[in-house]
Amino acid sequence: MIDSILDKMTIEEQVSLLSGADFWTTVPVERLDVPKIKVTDGPNGARGAGSLVGGVKATCFPVAIALGATWNPDLVERMGVALAQQAKSKGAAVLLAPTVNIHRSGLNGRNFECYSEDPMLTAELAVAYIKGVQSQGIAATIKHFAGNESEIERQTMSSDIDERTLREIYFPPFEQAVRRAGVMAVMSSYNRLNGTYTSEHAWLLTKVLREEWGFDGIVMSDWFGSHSTAETINAGLDLEMPGPARDRGEKLVAAVREGRVEAATVRAAARRILLLLERVGAFEKKPDLTEQAVDLPEDRALIRRLGAEGAVLLKNDGVLPLAKTSLDRIAVIGPNAASARVMGGGSAQIAAHYTVSPLEGIRAALSNANSVSHAVGCRHNRLIEVAKGKITVEYFKGRGCRGTPLHVETVDKGEFFWFELPSGELDPANFSARMTMQFVPEESGDHVFGMTNAGLARLFVDGRLTVDGHDGWTRGENYFGTANDEQRGTVALDAGKAHAVTVEYDPPVATGEGINLTAIRFGVEKPLGEADIEDAVETALNADVALLFVGRDGEWDTEGLDLPDMRLPGRQEELIERVAAINANTVVVLQTGGPVEMPWLGKVRAVLQIWYPGQEMGNAVADVLFGDVEPGGRLPQTFPKALADNSAMTGDPAVYPGKDGHVRYAEGVFVGYRHHDTRAVEPLFAFGFGLGYTRFNWGEPRLSASEMGAEGVTISVDLTNIGDRAGSELVQLYVRSPKSRVERPDKELRAFAKLSLPPGETGTAEMRILPRDLAYFDIEAGAFRAEPGDYQLIVAANAADIRFVIDLPSPLDYLLPPSHQATSLIA
Known part of the structure; x- marks a missing residue:
């Protein structure tokens, strides 16, 4: 069916599929009954197409680092199933999650949105999450591919990472999501990778993702994260988001006619978009984009x-x-x-x-x-505590809040992030809004008013200009770097007396560069x-x-x-x-x-x-x-004792936070516990650490084989709850390698098992490892290599609490090319 549709499409129609229609939907081709579908943000909920801070209510699940702390893929998969139902309640067919970037510095603003510092734990949870979401016919979108471990200058920064580090630390969650979970979509990151934007990085998107790993889904840009026409489509970026088209549309049609882009390249990308629609059932049943608030007891x-x-x-x-x-x-x-x-x-x-x-x-x-x-x-x-209470919002055509308002509404919070305006007659680039409220302080004394705005705004208290977010406006850190730093003003107020607060807002003047958003947040508080x-x-x-x-x-x-x-x-x-x-x-x-x-x-x-x-x-x-x-x-x-103990905190700004547009991952594979263990830097709390309310006895580990073979080795450990309460215990399995031609971490997590047991009960933790779990990435061979030698299996409660060390000989030299699942034996 898909090829039949493509055969009937003009080049213009094929190109139309390769950009969003608006912030959240794809472009339909009504002539051929090709519907549009909606995407929605995750990863801890499904927001729908409303405001970032408003809109239809949604179920709020734990953030990713909290899921990482569960070490429980089965429970995370259940959450994925629930999230898929939430996405459906918002009329969406694609969930923009999970986020699987690695905890590199401890300072990343999105550290909470990622699972772990360890690629294996991250991969296990991501695979479970994706399987749960996609089991319900909703596409998951793994992000941000790749090298987005900091928010500093993220839209232009080049993450300079050597290939071994990419393959061993930053790629595995993406690779496993493709190979094991069949993820339907991948989102490229904002940053550059070794000098090239990831949205136009052919090695990343085509050679690694498609040719080596066999990915057959779509690659979409992060929002406003694509910067070119021919370069992105030729590299393997299928979908430019959001819409309407900026670098696609007529520009891409012209690039085809001029020979800078092959027509077959466009057709292949359009085919992948249609395949996504087919996978989420959009051809069988026209998507209903209606949004509902569904709050389920389960x-x-x-x-x-x-x-x-x-x-x-x-x-x-x-x-x-x-x-x-x-x-x-x-x-x-x-x-x-x-x-x-x-x-x-x-x-x-x-x-x-x-x-x-x-x-x-x-x-x-x-x-x-x-x-x-x-x-x-x-x-x-x-930021100053956001204003709460009855706030009347008047929307006007044109700037300056002039004339009769076109639309009036009442909200209960002084924060607005407009993806869509409340009336189709309002132009997002040429409207204005006036917010008014009565603020009654509980105590007399100085009160601080604060405001940050993507756009231009002024805040008045009892008719007097108190906060100026208009004259001299410059970009700051708020709203993804599109708003100014919060501006503040202090006013002496009397308790119990109503004070009129008025805010007048104009949208930003679009520059055509980077992200352009319309947002404002204002508030008031009495300092403590x-x-x-x-x-x-x-x-x-x-x-x-x-x-x-x-x-x-x-x-x-x-x-x-x-x-x-x-x-x-x-x-x-x-x-x-x-x-x-x-x-x-x-x-x-x-x-x-x-x-x-x-x-x-x-x-x-x-x-x-x-x-x-x-x-x-x-x-x-x-x-x-x-x-x-x-x-x-x-x-x-x-958890390091001090920030300076983190492997990225070398004192060299080129390593963190970046210098001259580049951030160099100088620590290589020595991230997190790999750094602490190998460099003998004692942490405050080790990776995998956590206490419970009961006690467990660990039995001696048992191995299914005395040496590593092509089929791998299974390790079994009996656990007995010897306390008087139900509880859980986590068994972690690390591999320590023999001396190698490259420096390797002291140990690396390769498997884990979490058991929950009532008092007095015994259970068995089973973990299996394969030859690749002994391997490092050999740059010269272009493959994962497990050299022959005597490895050690480390059975631990956490990275600092080792319970057993077991010798595991591996007599053969295993070479595992990234494009193949099979193992090659090198004589």
Whole structure:
């Protein structure tokens, strides 16, 4: 059928398929009954085509690093199935997820959106996620291919990575997604790879992805991430997003006529687009693009379970789990206590059906909610707290908010990210909006108003210009680098008195270069100070236990910028120290999208890392704190003692964050625990570390063969839960290689198994490795090579907790060309 359609298409119609119609849909060819389909952002939800911060409500699942911490592919596959149903509820046929870039620096703004520092763990979870999504007829899109491990100058930066490092660290999740999961779509990254934009990188998109790995799906650009006509199509980029066409359309038709692009190249790309439509069932049933809010009880239960399964108990001297019946006074303190920080920022954001804060979850878990007291202590927000309440928005034709508004609506939050305007009569490049609200402060005193805008805007308080986001506007870090840095103004306000707040907004003038977005965010807050920390200390003073909810939020952990350091922002470290000094039972609950330094670690009794675990966050954390379930998570990323201990932090700006448009991955394959183990750099918490509420006995490992053969070796380990509670244990299998012609890491993760057992029960963890699991990538041979020699299998609870070391001879020289699954034996 597909070839029949192609035969009937003009070159113009074939070309039309190779660009989006708009921000979220493909181009139909109505003459031939070729429908359009919708794509939607993931990876922790399915947002639909609405605003990045609004639109139809959606189910909010845990972020990727929280999934990485579960080490549970089966559960992640179940989430993929649920996400596919959410995509269908938004009329979408393609989910733009998962993200599988590697945790390189610890400072990447999208660290939270990626699974792990380890390619094997990342690959296992990505394969499970994709299988779940695609089992329901929804296409998954693995991203960002490749070398996007930082947000700094990401649209132009060249990630300079040698081929061995690419093959061993950064490619495996993509490769396994193609070979094992049959992923239907791949998204190229914004950055350049070794000097060439990935969207026009023929070696990357054609030789490696298609010819070596056998990928037969579509390659799409990241949004506004393609920069040429002939170069992209010839390299293997099928779909330019978003639409309408910028470098395709008539430009591509002309390139064909001029001989710069072969007509067969266009046909092949168009064929892959049609094949995608066929795979998602678009020809069988015309897609219904209607969006609905579907909130299912089974999704709620899954999110709650995932939240606990990914919660990592980093320290516990016996204070956890808390006994509900013996606690008369519980202090719940910190900037993340009463606020539900359920997701990171950027394109992963969705409008969740609801959110449960830790304070709400804890109170709901107790029969006497009055035993819980609360104090915020300090703030950690990067931006002024967003305005909330009844906000009237008037939309006008043309700039300057002149005349009669064309459309009027009421919203409850002072943040707008317009993918689509509320009326088709409004021109995205030539409209304006006026937002008005009444702000009634609870306390008298100075209040700070803040605003950041992609476009031009002014904020007035009681008719006086307070924040100027118009005159002298320059690009900053917000909204993916399209908005200015937040501008602020201070006004003395009286408690209980209504103050008129007005914001007038004009869209940016399109430059035709890079991303152009229309967005604005404004807010107001009364600064917290010493009295607020003292109030938190007083709240904790006579409590049986002080629960400190600290960390970051989606303003820090966000697409578009990297973190400035690995410290807790604001006065949170001081808050922890002062509370711990007066309450001996202080428990710190962390919410970050990656590692954080902990100078206060020795002063608290327990530390629980819960990441951003989705809309059921408060319930999930209460489940863990009170022992209704165990903390099932293990770290998917090494937590260094200090930022300088990270392998990318050499002090050379060319290595991080980049210099003169290039960032050099000088550490090569020595990323994460590979660096810490090989270079003898002791971490704060090792890769794979995590405590539980029970104890396990490990039996001696058993091997299915005494040496490596072409069929591989299976390793079995019996585990017995010798505690009095149900719990889980993670068995990690590393390979240590003999001396080689290239330097190799001390050990590399090659398999793992996670068992959940009731008290007294025994189970068997089984793991299998193949010759490639012994291999490194041999540049000269252009293949993975496992040299003959005596290898060691390391059975461990985490990278620093080795339980058994087993010798495994491998008598043959294995050569595994990347274009073949078969193993070649070299005499």
